[in-house]
Amino acid sequence: MTIGLAEPVGSPPEGGLPLLRLESVSKQFPGVLALDRVDFDLRAGEVHVLFGENGAGKSTLISMVAGAHKPTGGRILFKGHPIDLHSVHQARGLGISAVFQEFSLVPQMSVEQNLFLGAETKSGPFLDKAAMHRRAVEMLDRLGFPLKPTRRVGHLSRAEQQMVEIAKAFRSDLSVLILDEPTASLTERETARLFALIAQAKAQGVGVIYITHRLAEIKRIGDRITVLRDGKYIATLPVAQASESRLVELMTGRVISQIFPKVAYKPADTLLEVEHLTTATDTVRDVSIRVRAGEIVGLAGLVGSGKSEVARACFGIEPIQSGHVRFLGQDTTRTTPRRMLDRGFFYVPPDRRAEGLVVGRGARENIALPVLHDDAFSGPFFLKRAAERTVAKTLAQKLQLHPLNIERPVEHFSGGNQQKVLLAKALTREVKLFVFDEPTVGVDVGTRVAIYEFIRDLCQAGAGVLLISSDLPEILHLTNRAYVMYRGSLRAELQGADITEDKVLRHFFEREAA
Incomplete structure (x- = not known):
């Protein structure tokens, strides 16, 4: 050419x-x-x-x-x-x-x-x-x-x-x-x-x-x-x-000796059980996984492998053809996203502008969106703006939003700070399972470090974390268990010392037997 x-x-x-x-x-x-x-x-x-x-x-x-x-x-x-x-x-x-x-x-x-x-x-x-x-x-x-x-x-x-x-x-x-x-x-x-x-x-x-x-x-x-x-x-x-x-x-402007933090995993009760899941679009076929409190479970694979669709089906976005999803011991197969949110399941999508944020509105309004129906934020006739501002400012400070202006339209923030607004939404309510779908796409190394520490802190506080990523180092350094997807199917489950670059990549590219 x-x-x-x-x-x-x-x-x-x-x-x-x-x-x-x-x-x-x-x-x-x-x-x-x-x-x-x-x-x-x-x-x-x-x-x-x-x-x-x-x-x-x-x-x-x-x-x-x-x-x-x-x-x-x-x-x-x-x-x-x-x-x-x-x-x-x-x-x-x-x-x-x-x-x-x-x-x-x-x-x-x-x-x-x-x-x-x-x-x-x-x-x-x-x-x-x-x-x-x-x-x-x-x-x-x-x-x-x-x-x-x-x-x-x-x-x-x-x-x-x-x-x-x-x-x-x-x-x-x-x-x-x-x-x-x-x-x-x-x-x-x-x-x-x-x-x-x-x-x-x-x-x-x-x-x-x-x-x-x-x-x-x-x-x-x-x-x-x-x-x-x-x-x-x-x-x-x-x-x-x-x-x-x-x-x-x-x-x-500073030395970062280690990009990925050490995580103290303390696996406890099973939060999410997925059995023989197949989606109606056939992007996922016969997949079974589980996530426990106090651990970070990786779901790895190339773009198009079906890893995102697994989480979206569990959250109620992707239609399910067959199989079962259980969350906190209850059957939640084909449950709506609103009900999953209320049960303590929070899904952070990969495309923050298309699915995660209302970019024309301020950071405060975006952060408060998941809890507007809560009595603490909504009165009989009007929203409680003072409560919104207090919570939004506290979370913005916690995640080091820059500039620290919660009324600023989200579209005027850099990509990394837009991601921080998206993460802040997940902290406005009680959540037992956090699902992060490509959480560091398009963000710089400094913001990556902050996101990784954020994920570590959630895990060590007792939450379960499902980390979906096509960025191999994230899987290798943050997870204690990892599932590898290939063309809609589950290829492997790896644990601890078995989560190596060689073993994960082998399943990334493995082909069907003739």
Whole structure:
């Protein structure tokens, strides 16, 4: 496959100057200095990783490069020439294309309509729909994405929507490709395909700015890494010199000797028993698991293995075809989420924006949502706002929400702080079993540490925890028992010292016997 390259404003200038340079760039929002005199450069044919905690300024920086925001100080040079970017359309005209963490798709439109939105092919005054369809088929085939061009985007899974966003970036000639957490929703196979596309783009002289919190990805595809902290430039170093401990120290400003805390497991009574569970959608087949109080049980597997569907079926979201679910000794098969909540079962979903939070409302309102029906928060005619504020502020302080403004709309918080609001919801009522479904997707290492300590504290206080994760280190370091899923079926149950990388991975990829 050949990826189109932008025509000159030329090839990178002579004398070894970078393809893109940001010089002392600042960005001031009302009440917030998001970037403070940051320097950054990108060379042709390299992957330059941007690394930092949520709120460090990474998204602001790439938004300026992509034309979505204008800097309030400093300047941007492209191929040696100062440029004044005032729109995403202008940036794309220069060959600068971005795939943001939050999708910019129109759900009511088809894949092919989204691919060419704003760059439609015309025949005279009319759209040339046949030509766009042919181009969409050719583009998706070339990229290796199994998508139907005529399918409505609103009917796609999140992983499929991510493919559409990536395909949009490769639609036009490229000089600079910006990728913000692009693998968060992709399977291992889809991730490998994306990395192959990145390698081809590099070989053709495309510069890639890549944001990820996954250290394994940095080692796999990165060339250099720049660390930001609190809107300031901290350091740039070759990826070969970027050890995990060094990156954590640069990112947080403190030494973290151990990312994963030690957990004192004290398994007690069985809370959840699942016997021969099969879902109506056939995403789970004949699965049996159990979770006890005082332990952290892992449910591991690749994206699409069915691990999330097990918990969602237990909570009442996913329809059950056969099998039984017992919670606290009672049959709760096909019980509603509301009743499971009232019994003390709390499910924290993986997509906080789509399922966990009302992003247009404040942190206080979101935190209080699970208990609005409680007499302590709801009177005969009106909600008790004072009680809401007291509880929400206490929990926000406990989870170190930043900034500590419980009236701030959730959409204005960084991803890691949005996750803290989601976790705070789980503490507003008495809960015996916490189910965390991919709790650290899209959050930085500092926030990960806080989440891991939060999970440890719940376990040591006597709650049961079911941790669903495709991040292998979380399973290896946090759980005392782990189940491994593969293509809807349970492959193994491992305990204690048997929870090793080799044994878990063996079941991640094991194939059916012929």
